Amino acid sequence: MLRGRQRIVTQAQDDPYDPYWTSEGEDGTRTLVFLLSFRYRDELTATISRAGWSVVAARRSDALEQRMLASGAAIVLIDARGALDEALAATARLAGHVGARGGALIALVSRNMVGSLGAFLSAGATHFLTSPISQSELVHGIRFAEAHCRRSLVDPRMLRREGAPGPLQWRWDGAENVELNAPLAAKLGEERRISARAALRRVPLDERRPLIAALKRLRAGSVADVVVHVLPEIGRTVQHLGRSAGSAEIRAVLELPASELAAPASRDWLTGALDAAGAREWLQRRFDSGGPISALLIGLVRFEIVNTALGRAAGDALLRSVGAKLTERASTSLGRDAIVARLGGADFLIAAPCETQRMELYGAEVQHLLSRPLSTPAGDARVGARLTVTERQAGDDPVTFLRRAAEALARAREGHLPESGQSAAQSIERLAVDIRAALDEKEIEIRFQPQVEIASGAITGVEALARWQHPVLGELGAELLLAAADRAGLAGAVSNAIQRAALDRAARWPRSLEHLRLSVNITADDVAQPDFAERLLQRVDRSGFPRSRLTLEVTETGLMEDLGAAADLFSKLRTAHCRVAIDDFGTGYSSLAYLKSLPLDYLKIDRRLSQDISGSARDRVIVHGVIEMARSLGLGVIAEGVETEEHLDLLAKEGCQFYQGFLCAEPLSVDALQALIEGQSA
Structure with missing residues (x-):
């Protein structure tokens, strides 16, 4: 035509x-x-x-x-x-x-x-x-x-x-x-x-x-x-x-x-987050409805160096990666009402209807998150961040609120304010005071994240993950719970409470979940206790959960504190028909020598290593080597933090057998897990 x-x-x-x-x-x-x-x-x-x-x-x-x-x-x-x-x-x-x-x-x-x-x-x-x-x-x-x-x-x-x-x-x-x-x-x-x-x-x-x-x-x-x-x-x-x-x-x-x-929220085309106008609109709606509002303003440092050295495409990819990570973490830590906005350049805003203390704790997570290398098409890049937390004050409108946050960030960049991580440390100190009440009032809940067999797509097991239902701050993740417990000197008591709750809950699973394996975490302090194996097995038997369907996970860093004690503990657990997994492999020593010397069943690849497989050819070689090493030792391989089909396809091609991550599901309640399993069966 x-x-x-x-x-x-x-x-x-x-x-x-x-x-x-x-x-x-x-x-x-x-x-x-x-x-x-x-x-x-x-x-x-x-x-x-x-x-x-x-x-x-x-x-x-x-x-x-x-x-x-x-x-x-x-x-x-x-x-x-x-x-x-x-x-x-x-x-x-x-x-x-x-x-x-x-x-x-x-x-x-x-x-x-x-x-x-x-x-x-x-x-x-x-x-x-x-x-x-x-x-x-x-x-x-x-x-x-x-x-x-x-x-x-x-x-x-x-x-x-x-x-x-x-x-x-x-x-x-x-x-x-x-x-x-x-x-x-x-x-x-x-x-x-x-x-x-x-x-x-x-x-x-x-x-x-x-x-x-x-x-x-x-x-x-x-x-x-x-x-x-x-x-x-x-x-x-x-x-x-x-x-x-x-x-x-x-x-x-x-x-x-x-x-x-309805008029749509205004968004940043590069990251998909809200832009400055969208953030102001959200703040105005929240201000009109009343209630507390806190915001975390993040200014990436060294971004201009990355942009200049690796090129604009790498800089854009880095901003998209940061936006995605902030969005995922905000939803998990602050709830679904939280928003992420890119205000321009390398500045991001996270806002939520919550108290300042909770936002400071989220700031500590962000500080840790952004201290790690980020993958770009031109290779890994390291950026840091300056962070400030701002809370709503009487008479604030969105413009004055954001201006005050920007001024605080500018002072932080000049070194006139402590970084948000220090405020977060003070918040963890305050949380430590609440740990005893959390144990007494049974504020610790258990969620279960599915583990999927890649070949069949079937959910074969779950990992028990703790959530702290704080009476003031709302739901807090396991990292903050354990950090506060460690600061309070109650790490052992909290670990015991989590293990007991997970076993008791799993022992009462409905029939449709009775085939699933249960993975429970143990800490470095647990490994160091001479009688821990006996006490743990007694706890398992009292709960009624079968030993043969239980896997105990310990982090790589935790077991390296006492390799001999770890080997002895793992032998006792495997003799008792439990299985043992190394968690977060790739974050610590990652030594073939200790893997050969320990009685193990599974190796769990850390989420950063799993996600690196979609990065450079060098990243894929490293992941391939880890999987091959584990399989040569007869270990099952579970990839953590799998969020995309691309990650899953590449891991499957390298021989990974199981995965865990948001691609299947977030950590679920028993009812939600049951619905997922029964839906899969149907």
């Missing part, structure tokens, strides 16, 4: 069209493409729809972010032909939202615009296509973008605006019934399958004619159409209709009226 002198999308004679059917979820929701084309919307919509994707198409950028987010689209295609400036602006507006959810943003440019590709990539585009382009090339480009979404661990069908029920879709193959996806059925109060007549009666009589005419055009051979009408339960609605090549099935996506499209 030609328009003026420019070929839009053509189908070459030697390039037969191959219809592509996209995946569909259990709720009947198909992968969506959101298209913005200022000149050629209808032609592109027809091509994409013919290939099997559902399309929400726009010709103007009005309410652009709201429409894209409400659509739930995994893939955004921005057609810049004939509208370069508008397309660049739209890319910048959408990139943060797309990147935050692991989606793909494709820029389609004409050949004479190739010089602008750098601007599109800087604005946040993840892929690009150039025109003239055949239908097959366009379809394969979208397929490639869809694969990118899956590699990002985001199900393309599940990308949607927070709080929204999901895209509203239906399909009809010309037979008696129309099939609604779950969100639309819930919106209409209907079953998933209703008669075509009943579906048509949902549309007011005086507005049915355009819809019927559009359906007839599609049945006659058209592949895309748009109809606007009223649905009483929804309001004025835009229906984007489509039909795949070679199929009689008609699909539709319903757009909600503009009044129901």
Whole structure:
């Protein structure tokens, strides 16, 4: 098809069209493409729809972010032909939202615009296509973008605006019934399958004619159409209709009226975190609702050196890595109400509705996290951080709150304030005072994180992990609990309490969990006690949990404090039919000599080593060597901290047998674990 002198999308004679059917979820929701084309919307919509994707198409950028987010689209295609400036602006507006959810943003440019590709990539585009382009090339480009979404661990069908029920879709193959996806059925109060007549009666009589005419055009051979009408339960609605090549099935996506499209949070395109405007909006909402607000402002140090020495691509990768790690840790340590924002440059903000003491403790975790090397495409890079904690004061608005935090960070950079880690140490001292009450009031709870056999995908065991339900600070992780216990001189008592609670809880598991192994941690202090094996086995027997399904884990650093005592303890435990694992391997001495001398069953690779496998070739060689070493000694290998399919695939290729991490599940309650296991069995 030609328009003026420019070929839009053509189908070459030697390039037969191959219809592509996209995946569909259990709720009947198909992968969506959101298209913005200022000149050629209808032609592109027809091509994409013919290939099997559902399309929400726009010709103007009005309410652009709201429409894209409400659509739930995994893939955004921005057609810049004939509208370069508008397309660049739209890319910048959408990139943060797309990147935050692991989606793909494709820029389609004409050949004479190739010089602008750098601007599109800087604005946040993840892929690009150039025109003239055949239908097959366009379809394969979208397929490639869809694969990118899956590699990002985001199900393309599940990308949607927070709080929204999901895209509203239906399909009809010309037979008696129309099939609604779950969100639309819930919106209409209907079953998933209703008669075509009943579906048509949902549309007011005086507005049915355009819809019927559009359906007839599609049945006659058209592949895309748009109809606007009223649905009483929804309001004025835009229906984007489509039909795949070679199929009689008609699909539709319903757009909600503009009044129901909430304004989206403003996001940083590089990291997917909130940007400064998004942070101010969040703070304003929290200030309006009342309650405590604390914020941690983080300024990376040595970032400019990394950016200069390794290049901008490495610097960008480092910022993305920091943003992802801060987000994961904030959710775990501060709860789901916490936010992470990049305020600009190498400065990040974490804010949460919590007391200052809890934010200071989180600051200690961040300080430790950012002291480790971070992987970039150009190699490992070390950065540090200056941190300050700020709490809301009377009369604060978001601007004054953030200004006060920035001034405190500036003073910290000049050396006029102690680093946040020192404040955190003081907070741990204060927590140590509460340890005795935690034991007396049974504030320590147990969660179970699944361990998965890679070959079968089956959950074969769990690790028991402690959580401290602090009466003031809320849920605190095991690291803070054990640090405070050590400071209070109660490390042994807390370790005993955790072991006892884990065994007692596991002994009462429902039948569906009775096949699982249980891993329990023991400390260096436990290893050093001469009678620990006897006391532990008595505790196991009193609980009723089978010895043969119990694994005891000790950290590499902990056992090195007394290798002889560790060897004696492990021998006694294995003789009693328990199994023994080295935890966090790769953080300490990592010596082949002591592995050969100790009676062991498993080696657990530390999360940093597991995640390094997707780094440089040198990193992969190291991980390969560790796995080969363990297997040559007859040890099972469990990789910790596995968070992506890429990590899992690479570990599997190297011969790793088990994994544990957020890719499967976070640490779960017994009820949540039971639901996961039973769902897997079903």
